């Protein structure tokens with residue numbers, strides 16, 4: 189399989205974010221130091237903070253947590269000066285179904301992220317950082333804590349880092365199992381010990397964040413890119429990828445492929461190449477049916493669109509989104525109705541309950557999906573679903589409510605006959621077609 | 625007059641920097657419906673009823689949270705806006721008991737008003753509804769979670785205005801509900817029963833227990849008065865039916881209470897119609913007969929003819945006896961033998977008169993006030 193010729197192929201692409209993962213004891217500070225770790229911090233501390241922000245801006249790095257906001261621009265939003273304490277909050281919540289890249293980085297190479305945190309904190313003038321980590325990441329919590337205490341020992345954290353006048357303290361806070369706490373303002377509430385519910389924006393965290401202080405919230409993978417930008421330069425980073433999507437990206441591939449897992453590849457690589465070349469193609473030689481290209485919040489793509497380059501702009505043009513880059517592959521044995529029923533169960537369960545359309549609407553969608561799947565659907569149910577999707581989309585307090593509409597609407601758009609079959613025949617179209 | 629110019633429904637209006645579209649519209653008398661917003665509370669953006677269309681913006685926005693800015697062009701009533709509002713109302717009512725026939729809040733319920741305005745009657749979803757038991761044992765406030773729309777006005781009133789934080793939301797999504805303390809009953813929480821939550825609740829979810837079944841808003845006469853309890857002088861509105869107080873609301877235009885009050889003002893009115901309440905003055909029989917105070921061993925006020933018996937008299941008689949006794953004490957023992965204690969329940973004018981009585985009429989400086997005790 190080859191990727192399309194009109195997007196950069198980066199045939200000689202070398203993984204950087206995952207390059208240490210194959211080393212024995214990759215999580216240890218000694219290993220990290222033996223491959224040149226913490227050089228970037230040393231270099232960064234010798235540069236003025238503005239220059240670092242500028243480098244990150246020029247690299248074209250966009251957030252890897254799902255929203256794809258330009259990272260350097262966000263750093264530039266943090267207020268200047270030393271009169272207000274500032275904070276960096278590290279988002280290790282990784283709750284988006286299908287996504288498991290942050291976990292692997294944190295478990296196997298925490299120092300790479302830590303180095304990114306230190307550089308980011310130095311660039312925006314923050315002396316306090318918090319890691320918010322998903323409660324179920326038991327190994328990740330252990331690895332973060334060990335990495336932090338080793339970094340203190342080696343002088344990468346604490347007072348006067350590496351003899352400079354920059355100081356940074358970092359501590360870890362465990363979440364209690366809510367998807368919404370990955371949303372940056374809900375995460376800040378949770379960090380403050382409150383109920384995980386999103387805040388009204390504006391004010392954005394860069395002006396009023398944790399404990400009312402200016403706060404930079406960043407995803408793990410985003411921060412992992414930072415030391416490499418400092419070491420190799422912005423031009424190196426921006427030479428990888430497409431016009432609006434720069435750099436390496438870890439794609440979590442799951443579902444009906446032969447080799448599920450994390451694959452670090454250049455942005456802009458085609459979805460087809462990831463599935464067939466890197467993830468080993470579809471299991472049992474089955475036919476590809478559909479793909480969710482960017483985590484559960486992104487619209488489902490039918491197999492015909494599998495040539496799409498994995499970049500922010502190209503996926504949007506194809507009617508989906510890059511999201512977290514989590515690719516969920518469904519082969520011909522998948523009942524789309526059942527898949528969407530499960531997704532809607534997830535979103536209904538995880539709704540924080542703050543706003544009407546998500547709190548009640550997501551539950552109504554789940555109820556309708558559930559009855560259709562069970563062969564108890566009513567004749568008007570597809571219209572009812574589309575009406576719910578229309579009413580919810582864009583009208584919720586935070587982006588989460590509007591995320592559920594993506595799988596539902598795209599599934600009806602591309603696989604309407606399966607919904608209709610379920611409703612009319614009280615049976616599953618796929619099950620009748622696929623011999624056991 | 626503000627310094628920001630913008631347009632609502634083709635009408636140019638002015639607003640202050642920092643105001644939301646809804647605040648600016650409200651000041652201009654332009655109606656935008658909303659359930660979670662309340663003028664005395666910070667915005668929440670929860671109900672999504674106040675959505676408006678803003679020119680040049682793809683999505684609708686909640687006017688209760690959207691700050692005004694120069695040149696904004698807002699439409700509060702387009703088809704798209706109305707459809708969105710109706711959608712959210714339909715969702716709210718799809719998990720609502722729809723028993724307006726017997727609900728105490730009928731006629732005083734924003735949800736009912738909006739269902740009427742947007743013609744929401746059928747439940748297209750036929751999904752599950754909550755069936756919470758209505759059994760919070762506290763003496764003052766009925767908590768009916770089935771009628772709660774999770775607007776969190778109560779949460780904000782208790783937290784932002786009172787600083788009590790007795791109410792919060794428990795669980796998530798469709799399972800979310802308002803609860804008290806550590807998800808306990810109201811009287812097991814920090815609640816002080818000020819009833820501010822009841823005052824701001826837009827539905828019948830929180831209602832005074834004393835008012836249940838006593839009457840509907842259109843059956844009452846609303847009488848504004850000053851609370852009889854303390855020197856703050858909260859302005860209250862008595863809801864009176866058949867000459868009986870059935871409910872007390874706090875008045876938003878009260879200059880000292882700005883719409884809030886305390887447990888006594890809101891719920892402490894049962895003495896008014898209580899059978900034990902004294903409505904006429906009484907004196908002991910021996911005083912009426914001009915006799916000396918009999919021995920305490922003879923005390924039997926219940927018994928007819930006993931010198932300690934309470935006898936109902938007119939004001940003139942009662943005050944005459946009191947004045948005579950006071951004069952006698954002053955003459956026999958001197959003014960310094962007397963002290964006066966006044967009450968926080970009195971008006972300023974009454975306390976002033978008491979001061980005059982003590983210092984000028986009797987001639988003593990021994991006067992104090994219960995608020996200092």
Ligand SMILES: Cc1cc2nc3c(=O)[nH]c(=O)nc-3n(C[C@H](O)[C@H](O)[C@H](O)COP(=O)(O)O)c2cc1C
Nearest residue numbers: 251252253279281282283370371372406407410588
């Ligand atoms: C419902 C919801 C869940 C989210 N979960 C996560 C998450 O688990 N991890 C994450 O990094 N970002 C998550 N985000 C995105 C964050 O709000 C935020 O944009 C991100 O952490 C910023 O970092 P970045 O710019 O480096 O991507 C979530 C957003 C929403 C709306």
Ligand code: SF4
Nearest residue numbers: 540542543546586589
């Ligand atoms: S859309 Fe509303 S209910 Fe859903 S998670 Fe966001 S704030 Fe909570």
Ligand code: SF4
Nearest residue numbers: 782815816818819821
């Ligand atoms: S009665 Fe007052 S203190 Fe009690 S919950 Fe309501 S607002 Fe809070």
Ligand code: SF4
Nearest residue numbers: 772773775776778825
């Ligand atoms: S009890 Fe009333 S004020 Fe409180 S959230 Fe429910 S509807 Fe709103």
Ligand code: FES
Nearest residue numbers: 658671672674688
């Ligand atoms: S009044 Fe604006 S969202 Fe409720």
